[in-house]
Amino acid sequence: MSETSTRMAAVIRDLQKHYVLKSETVRALRGVSFEVPEGDYVAIMGPSGSGKSTLLNLLGCLDQPTHGSFLLGGDDVARMTDDELSTIRASRIGFVFQSYNLIAQLSVVENIEVPLYYMGNLNAESRKRSIELAKMVGLGERLDHRPTQLSGGQQQRVAIARSLVNDPYFILADEATGNLDSVTTEEILALFQRLNDEGKTIIMVTHEDEVAEHAKRVIRLRDGEIQFDKPVEGRKVFTAKQIQEIAHNADVASHGAD
Amino acid sequence: MLHFRTVKLGTKSLLLHPMRSLLTVLGIFIGVASVIWLLAIGEGISKEAQRQIEDLGAENIIIRSIQPPDESGGNFRQITAFGVTRNESKLINDTISTVKRVLPIRELKQKFAYTGNPNVKPIDGRLVGCTSDYAEVTRLEIDRGHFLTTREVELNRPVCVIAARLADKLFPSEDPLNKQIYLPEKKELFKIVGVLKHRNATAAIGGSLAAQDFSLDIYIPVTTMRARMTDQESKRSGGSFSTKLFELSQITVQVKSADDVPRTAELVEATLRQNDPNRQDISVVVPYELLEQAKTTRLMFMMFMGLIAAISLIVGGIGIMNIMLATVTERTREIGIRRALGGKQRDIVLQFLVETITLSIVGGITGILMGLLCPVAVDVSRWGLEYFAPQLYASLPEVARVMRPTIVPISIPVAFGISVVVGVFFGLYPAVRAAQLDPIEALRHE
Ligand SMILES: Nc1ncnc2c1ncn2[C@@H]1O[C@H](COP(=O)(O)OP(=O)(O)O)[C@@H](O)[C@H]1O
Ligand SMILES: [Mg+2]
Numbered sequence: 001m002s003e004t005s006t007r008m009a010a011v012i013r014d015l016q017k018h019y020v021l022k023s024e025t026v027r028a029l030r031g032v033s034f035e036v037p038e039g040d041y042v043a044i045m046g047p048s049g050s051g052k053s054t055l056l057n058l059l060g061c062l063d064q065p066t067h068g069s070f071l072l073g074g075d076d077v078a079r080m081t082d083d084e085l086s087t088i089r090a091s092r093i094g095f096v097f098q099s100y101n102l103i104a105q106l107s108v109v110e111n112i113e114v115p116l117y118y119m120g121n122l123n124a125e126s127r128k129r130s131i132e133l134a135k136m137v138g139l140g141e142r143l144d145h146r147p148t149q150l151s152g153g154q155q156q157r158v159a160i161a162r163s164l165v166n167d168p169y170f171i172l173a174d175e176a177t178g179n180l181d182s183v184t185t186e187e188i189l190a191l192f193q194r195l196n197d198e199g200k201t202i203i204m205v206t207h208e209d210e211v212a213e214h215a216k217r218v219i220r221l222r223d224g225e226i227q228f229d230k231p232v233e234g235r236k237v238f239t240a241k242q243i244q245e246i247a248h249n250a251d252v253a254s255h256g257a258d
Numbered sequence: 259m260l261h262f263r264t265v266k267l268g269t270k271s272l273l274l275h276p277m278r279s280l281l282t283v284l285g286i287f288i289g290v291a292s293v294i295w296l297l298a299i300g301e302g303i304s305k306e307a308q309r310q311i312e313d314l315g316a317e318n319i320i321i322r323s324i325q326p327p328d329e330s331g332g333n334f335r336q337i338t339a340f341g342v343t344r345n346e347s348k349l350i351n352d353t354i355s356t357v358k359r360v361l362p363i364r365e366l367k368q369k370f371a372y373t374g375n376p377n378v379k380p381i382d383g384r385l386v387g388c389t390s391d392y393a394e395v396t397r398l399e400i401d402r403g404h405f406l407t408t409r410e411v412e413l414n415r416p417v418c419v420i421a422a423r424l425a426d427k428l429f430p431s432e433d434p435l436n437k438q439i440y441l442p443e444k445k446e447l448f449k450i451v452g453v454l455k456h457r458n459a460t461a462a463i464g465g466s467l468a469a470q471d472f473s474l475d476i477y478i479p480v481t482t483m484r485a486r487m488t489d490q491e492s493k494r495s496g497g498s499f500s501t502k503l504f505e506l507s508q509i510t511v512q513v514k515s516a517d518d519v520p521r522t523a524e525l526v527e528a529t530l531r532q533n534d535p536n537r538q539d540i541s542v543v544v545p546y547e548l549l550e551q552a553k554t555t556r557l558m559f560m561m562f563m564g565l566i567a568a569i570s571l572i573v574g575g576i577g578i579m580n581i582m583l584a585t586v587t588e589r590t591r592e593i594g595i596r597r598a599l600g601g602k603q604r605d606i607v608l609q610f611l612v613e614t615i616t617l618s619i620v621g622g623i624t625g626i627l628m629g630l631l632c633p634v635a636v637d638v639s640r641w642g643l644e645y646f647a648p649q650l651y652a653s654l655p656e657v658a659r660v661m662r663p664t665i666v667p668i669s670i671p672v673a674f675g676i677s678v679v680v681g682v683f684f685g686l687y688p689a690v691r692a693a694q695l696d697p698i699e700a701l702r703h704e
């Protein structure tokens with residue numbers, strides 16, 4: 001990579017994924033290529049069965065492609081062992097799932113720390129960082145709460161804090177607002193925008209146009225291929241004031257829930 | 259890398275299902291406690307058996323006279339002498355170099371009376387003619403006065419030493435020393451020169467050596483017995499009259515060192531059977547050999563107990579494995595999350611192993627504590643039995659009543675080690691299965 005050009009969070013070349021079943025071979029991805037520069041905010045869309053999840057699993061280093069390459073910070077993920085993939089996931093990828101996927105036995109801070117735990121980086125400093133992230137997503141006063149004591153929006157905010165803790169190449173959000181009502185969806189999207197404004201790269205999968213409208217760019221899949229890849233026209237942007245207001249309301253709401 | 263966090267997390271996960279964890283721990287708890295209990299009780303029993311044999315003296319060889327069964331069947335029975343003789347006793351003493359000394363002993367069932375106190379009824383006991391060495395070799399301890407002296411034996415003195423319980427019975431309120439004991443059947447009087455301390459009974463060994471009680475014994479010089487009562491013993495029982503003729507009831511051959519016992523025993527047998535190899539009127543008992551046998555028996559007993567305990571631990575381990583397999587299925591999603599967030603396969607293995615090992619160590623430690631309570635528990639249950647079911651208690655074998663469970667020290671680290679091994683062994687499969695789940699599949703799991 002040249003020093004002058006924009007740095008790439010991810011570079012994907014002719015990515016293919018085939019599932020070999022007994023009766024047939026499912027070609028879930030048939031050769032997908034794109035680049036995600038740092039600071040981008042991408043929405044991946046497409047009808048059911050078009051290969052969104054498959055692509056997301058590859059981007060998240062949870063799976064390996066049948067063909068093609070996926071460069072993360074200069075390393076080709078396609079050639080890595082299971083342990084190396086685990087290390088990458090722990091250190092450079094931030095996951096946000098539709099169903100939050102917090103660990104029930106752990107408190108808010110401990111959940112945020114999990115990737116660091118697997119990097120072997122737990123210490124007083126990392127604890128401080130996790131607490132700061134919890135504060136940043138508005139949960140500074142619920143550090144010791146368990147996931148079951150939190151609302152859906154709060155859990156998702158913990159998940160977002162967790163996705164940031166290892167300073168990832170990008171945040172991968174899979175239908176992150178799928179389980180949330182419209183108010184909470186706004187809250188999460190405002191948070192995403194704030195993070196993106198601060199320079200974080202976000203790749204999210206969604207089937208909702210209203211959600212995708214908040215991204216900078218949409219990649220639409222169809223039958224395992226890219227149907228189009230273009231900037232979002234008339235992108236919906238929260239103003240700084242709105243962001244503040246939404247965060248404030250969320251705060252009030254969560255305190256009211258006590 | 260085993261992080262404190264891993265252990266903390268394991269504990270938290272286990273506490274999520276306290277009842278389930280408790281029941282799982284119980285399996286190991288019972289296994290470990292039973293290892294320690296069985297070994298402690300086994301050790302207690304064999305120690306007791308060993309003590310009883312040792313009381314006979316490991317350096318002794320005991321030759322008992324046996325009255326042959328009555329074969330004549332008629333009234334006109336010819337009285338023939340049986341048993342070991344004074345000559346044989348002397349021969350053994352003089353010809354076998356490894357022999358330190360030979361103790362001649364003659365025993366008679368007798369009634370003992372004290373005429374000074376009209377309230378005391380005559381008591382059935384055992385009159386033992388012996389020499390001054392008898393106390394030392396049989397480990398009798400004198401309480402007051404002295405045991406028979408060499409001089410009293412040489413001079414056929416009419417003196418006696420009496421056992422503690424007999425002293426209590428005949429002299430409930432008086433000092434027995436220097437009082438006269440009366441033998442109504444022999445019409446003889448003996449002056450008491452010594453009173454013994456209480457002594458535990460010895461075990462019966464096979465059919466040849468009956469258990470010896472010692473508690474109702476009176477000891478007199480064997481020479482006095484011969485002079486006053488001869489070798490012939492007549493008894494009237496019911497309407498019939500029985501007579502037996504024997505010089506000695508027993509000789510106890512004391513060998514210079516216990517190592518020489520087996521060799522000496524052979525020589526003693528050879529000496530006694532030189533004229534009649536099939537002689538039926540004696541039996542040779544070698545406590546040393548019995549001791550060796552007892553040690554082998556103990557080893558086998560321990561192995562047997564160990565086997566039972568091992569089985570119960572395996573059962574406990576299977577319980578752990580069963581629970582962990584269920585846990586892995588139940589926590590498939592958590593495993594998926596952990597894998598997605600960077601957990602390596604070995605992290606997952608470790609996480610679940612820590613849980614099984616925690617379960618088994620908790621079971622192990624509590625089991626050990628329970629195991630250490632064994633002596634107390636045995637005492638309490640004996641006490642309870644004696645109090646609530648005295649007849650049942652009395653019917654227990656002597657060993658069960660007196661043995662003290664002895665915690666075998668090695669059983670504690672062994673039990674602990676085994677519980678850890680059980681945790682690892684039975685936890686490994688579920689843990690590996692958890693680690694091998696496909697992260698994507700696991701994340702999709704409901
Ligand atoms: N593990 C799998 N085994 C077999 N086929 C699969 C597997 N995962 C996905 N597919 C198939 O690949 C195609 C793309 O699926 P997916 O990536 O889940 O699409 P989307 O998330 O857009 O709905 C579908 O036809 C699906 O049936
Ligand atoms: Mg999908």
